[in-house]
Amino acid sequence: xxxxxxxxxxxxxxxxxxxxxxxxxxxxxxxxxxxxxxxxxxxxxxxxxxxxxxxxxxxxxxxxxxxxxxxxxxxxxxxxxxxxxxxxxxxxxxxxxxxxxxxxxxxxxxxxxxxxxxxxxxxxxxxxxxxxxxxxxxxxxxxxxxxxxxxxxxxxxxxxxxxxxxxxxxxxxxxxxxxxxxxxxxxxxxxxxxxxxxxxxxxxxxxxxxxxxxxxxxxxxxxxxxxxxxxxxxxxxxxxxxxxxxxxxxxxxxxxxxxxxxxxxxxxxxxxxxxxxxxxxxxxxxxxxxxxxxxxxxxxxxxxxxxxxxxxxxxxxxxxxxxxxxxxxxxxxxxxxxxxxxxxxxxxxxxxxxxxxxxxxxxxxxxxxxxxxxxxxxxxxxxxxxxxxxxxxxxxxxxxxxxxxxxxxxxxxxxxxxxxxxxxxxxxxxxxxxxxxxxxxxxxxxxxxxxxxxxxxxxxxxxxxxxxxxxxxxxxxxxxxxxxxxxxxxxxxxxxxxxxxxxxxxxxxxxxxxxxxxxxxxxxxxxxxxxxxxxxxxxxxxxxxxxxxxxxxxxxxxxxxxxxxxxxxxxxxxxxxxxxxxxxxxxxxxxxxxxxxxxxxxxxxxxxxxxxxxxxxxxxxxxxxxxxxxxxxxxxxxxxxxxxxxxxxxxxxxxxxxxxxxxxxxxxxxxxxxxxxxxxxxxxxxxxxxxxxxxxxxxxxxxx
Numbered sequence: 001x002x003x004x005x006x007x008x009x010x011x012x013x014x015x016x017x018x019x020x021x022x023x024x025x026x027x028x029x030x031x032x033x034x035x036x037x038x039x040x041x042x043x044x045x046x047x048x049x050x051x052x053x054x055x056x057x058x059x060x061x062x063x064x065x066x067x068x069x070x071x072x073x074x075x076x077x078x079x080x081x082x083x084x085x086x087x088x089x090x091x092x093x094x095x096x097x098x099x100x101x102x103x104x105x106x107x108x109x110x111x112x113x114x115x116x117x118x119x120x121x122x123x124x125x126x127x128x129x130x131x132x133x134x135x136x137x138x139x140x141x142x143x144x145x146x147x148x149x150x151x152x153x154x155x156x157x158x159x160x161x162x163x164x165x166x167x168x169x170x171x172x173x174x175x176x177x178x179x180x181x182x183x184x185x186x187x188x189x190x191x192x193x194x195x196x197x198x199x200x201x202x203x204x205x206x207x208x209x210x211x212x213x214x215x216x217x218x219x220x221x222x223x224x225x226x227x228x229x230x231x232x233x234x235x236x237x238x239x240x241x242x243x244x245x246x247x248x249x250x251x252x253x254x255x256x257x258x259x260x261x262x263x264x265x266x267x268x269x270x271x272x273x274x275x276x277x278x279x280x281x282x283x284x285x286x287x288x289x290x291x292x293x294x295x296x297x298x299x300x301x302x303x304x305x306x307x308x309x310x311x312x313x314x315x316x317x318x319x320x321x322x323x324x325x326x327x328x329x330x331x332x333x334x335x336x337x338x339x340x341x342x343x344x345x346x347x348x349x350x351x352x353x354x355x356x357x358x359x360x361x362x363x364x365x366x367x368x369x370x371x372x373x374x375x376x377x378x379x380x381x382x383x384x385x386x387x388x389x390x391x392x393x394x395x396x397x398x399x400x401x402x403x404x405x406x407x408x409x410x411x412x413x414x415x416x417x418x419x420x421x422x423x424x425x426x427x428x429x430x431x432x433x434x435x436x437x438x439x440x441x442x443x444x445x446x447x448x449x450x451x452x453x454x455x456x457x458x459x460x461x462x463x464x465x466x467x468x469x470x471x472x473x474x475x476x477x478x479x480x481x482x483x484x485x486x487x488x489x490x491x492x493x494x495x496x497x498x499x500x501x502x503x504x505x506x507x508x509x510x511x512x513x514x515x516x517x518x519x520x521x522x523x524x525x526x527x528x529x530x531x532x533x534x535x536x537x538x539x540x541x542x543x544x545x546x547x548x549x550x551x552x553x554x555x556x557x558x559x560x561x562x563x564x565x566x567x568x569x570x571x572x573x574x575x576x577x578x579x580x581x582x583x584x585x586x587x588x589x590x591x592x593x594x595x596x597x598x599x600x601x602x603x604x605x606x607x608x609x610x611x612x613x614x615x616x617x618x619x620x621x622x623x624x625x626x627x628x629x630x631x632x633x634x635x636x637x638x639x640x641x642x643x644x645x646x647x648x649x650x651x652x653x654x655x656x657x658x659x660x661x662x663x664x665x666x667x668x669x670x671x672x673x674x675x676x677x678x679x680x681x682x683x684x685x686x687x688x689x690x691x692x693x694x695x696x697x698x699x700x701x702x703x704x
Contacts, residue, residue: 016046023055032062050080050087057090066097085111085119092127101135102371106166112283125285136163138385140355145415147294149357149384156379158581159618162364164372167340167348168286171274262313268306268332275335275349276320276328289351295333295411304411307332337410342368358410359386360395360402360418361579365619374619376581386416388580395580396571397529398426400452401492413454422468423449424574427527428484432472445471446525453478487523488530491516495530498537505544513538517662532570536587539564542669543594555672557594557601561656562665564591585615589629600652602640609633 010018019042027035039056043049053076060069073091080087088111095104108128115121137154156162255270256277263270279290311329314320320328338354339347353373356364364373364387379385388395389410394402399419406414427446447467456464467476478485494516498509513534520531539560546556568587571577577584589612595605609629616626643649660668 010045012045016042016049016052018042019045020049020052020055023052023059027055027059027062032059035059036063048079050076050084053079054084054087054090057094061093061097066094070094070098082110083114085115087111088114089124089127092131096131101131102164102166104131105135109168109283109286112285113281115283121285136352138163138352140352143357146357148292148355150352150355152379152381152383152385155381156375158375158377159615160375162373162375162379162385163352164370165350165353166371167342167350168289169275169278169282170342170346170348171278172345256317256319258317259314262317263310266306266310266313268310272307272332272335273310273314275339276314276323276331279331280319280323290334290349291327291330293334293338293349293354295330295337304333307336340366340368342371357384357386358389358406358414359384359416360388360399360414361416362387365392365582376619392580392583395583396425396532396576399423399449400426400454401529403452403454407454413458415455418579420451420455423452424527425529425532425576427525427574428467428481428488429523429525430469430471430474432469432474445469446527447474447476447481448527484523487519488528491519491524491530495533495537499533505541505548509541513541514666517666521662526570527574529574532567532574532576535563535567535570539567539591539594552672554598554600555669557596557598558656559665559669560594561591561601561604562660564594565656566662581615582619585612588612589616589625592632597639599640599643599649601656602636602643603649603653604656606633606636606640609636 019038023035023038023042026032026038036056036059039052039059042052043056046052053072057069057072057076060066060072070091073087073094076084076087076090088107092104092107092111095101095107105128108124108131112121112124112128115124137152137156138150139153140148141151143149152162255274259273259277260270263273279287282290308329311325311332314332315323315325315328323331334349335347339349340353342348350371353366356373363375363377363379363383364385365376366373366387373385373387390402390405394405397405399414400423403414403419406412427448430445430447432445447469450466450468453462456462456466463477463479465475465477465480467478467481468474494512498512498516517531517534517538520528520534524530542556542560542563546553546560549556564587568584568591571584571587588608592605592608592612595601595608609632613626613629613633616623616629620626640649
């Protein structure tokens with residue numbers, strides 16, 4: 001039985017060694033408790049001994065104390081400076097005992113990096129293969145057209161986690177520095193509810209509370225806030241990553257000497273080259289995994305020519321000489337095409353996830369903050385596992401636009417089922433005069449295109465009669481639609497330019513939006529992505545305006561919701577909600593935030609939250625947003641019961657569910673402004689509407 005070292009006759013080093021030997025003997029003989037006691041006594045003499053910590057980790061595992069084992073393994077690696085391979089093995093075993101297979105895979109790969117040359121790597125590689133088979137329920141398969149893809153080894157239901165994976169290599173790549181273009185080039189944009197950043201809505205006015213029959217003993221702080229609106233938007237986290245340090249792009253401490261100069265010379269952002277520096281630190285097995293990522297090298301598009309030129313210069317740098325120019329070029333291309341955005345300022349390459357195929361109708365969404373993929377649709381066994389390489393906001397666009405974006409960012413032509421089928425987000429009005437036009441059911445006399453011009457050219461049928469009207473049965477080629485397509489291109493360009501103003505209110509913006517809606521209805525249809533985007537932009541416009549116009553806040557918030565509901569209807573009608581379910585759900589959540597605490601919007605808010613909460617609970621069960629939705633829903637239900645004027649609330653709810661057409665919505669806002677002008681003119685006969693607008697007392701379009 002171990003009685004401990006004699007401190008009177010042994011130095012701390014000797015005591016630690018004696019304790020370790022005694023503990024090792026006890027552990028081999030199956031006396032784990034005695035071994036644990038011996039290692040603990042040794043650590044009392046020498047607390048930073050990584051060998052004792054690693055061995056006590058083994059004793060804890062034998063005793064079933066996985067949490068204690070993991071703490072010892074972490075301490076072991078910390079005190080060894082991360083250079084003892086067995087410490088990683090001990091940690092991986094502890095993580096496996098806790099069921100954390102993804103963490104164990106990452107730890108084993110880190111151990112491979114410090115394994116001495118000449119030591120057998122086979123046991124480590126066998127261990128990694130064993131853990132991978134335990135962790136993943138998907139497999140890498142070879143598709144004759146798509147290359148390496150992922151297929152499901154088991155069925156998944158919507159809301160189920162498909163897999164979690166830590167990146168093989170990750171690097172800092174500040175999005176604020178790199179800019180939106182490089183961010184959009186990142187293979188996977190995290191699709192998270194936390195991305196909904198909405199400034200706080202204006203507080204309900206005293207009149208609104210009185211009309212609803214709210215209790216008079218409202219707290220003083222709320223009463224102080226409800227009368228006015230903040231002069232500017234509240235500070236909130238910039239999703240682009242915030243301001244970068246002085247000097248430029250936030251990469252000053254990251255780049256190796258000479259990298260910036262070469263990248264600047266060839267007009268390549270140095271963020272692409274950061275992967276090279278991380279690559280040389282990997283084990284050779286990890287390097288092989290990164291290089292196995294599929295990326296096109298042949299196309300000499302402008303985006304790739306600059307990378308080719310930069311690779312020549314980078315390959316001559318001392319740090320990258322061993323790679324060679326072709327390998328440097330491939331790594332630059334992998335950084336462009338295969339990297340995933342992990343968080344606001346990080347990107348990475350996965351062993352498994354980086355082989356997942358793209359689809360414009362994906363069956364998973366990507367949670368970059370937790371490095372996991374979640375099923376948004378049921379996925380049968382042996383079927384493809386897919387996700388959208390681009391941000392979900394692009395899934396509203398037509399197949400033509402989506403393909404253009406993917407060709408620029410990822411250098412391939414998407415041929416998913418949605419892209420080759422009928423494009424329901426590119427409806428152009430047919431002049432056959434058949435069908436019924438209603439705001440609710442869209443425009444039935446509409447021509448839709450099957451596939452895209454690019455796919456037609458690849459198939460060798462560039463003049464195909466790809467346009468078809470379901471109302472009259474007619475068919476047309478692009479040549480027959482030249483006039484309509486020219487108008488479409490002009491409207492699309494203007495909508496693209498206005499998207500940048502979504503979070504701002506500028507002079508003349510309302511008139512531009514109104515003009516584009518009217519032109520879209522005249523030349524395109526309600527089943528065109530431009531019309532959908534304009535409804536979304538008008539919802540944002542009225543909401544932002546509500547924060548600046550105290551006197552019109554209630555009317556503006558209602559208009560924001562009404563335009564938002566038109567966008568929701570269009571998502572369902574064009575089947576975008578079917579292809580990208582979370583896009584529709586998160587838009588409903590956005591509208592619930594617009595409602596704020598206004599009594600006349602409370603029932604609409606409850607209805608939206610009741611529709612949203614089940615999906616969030618399934619897809620994001622542990623996310624703070626889900627908990628917040630549940631709390632707000634419960635409080636809203638309690639609050640609405642305190643309002644005594646049920647007739648007022650019922651009329652308000654009914655008004656929000658009335659089927660306005662677009663002209664009625666524009667008239668409603670402009671008539672509201674005219675009424676405010678008349679009211680003000682009664683008080684002051686010298687009132688001038690233009691002056692009122694200039695003074696900011698009335699926010700909105702100019703009325704002649």
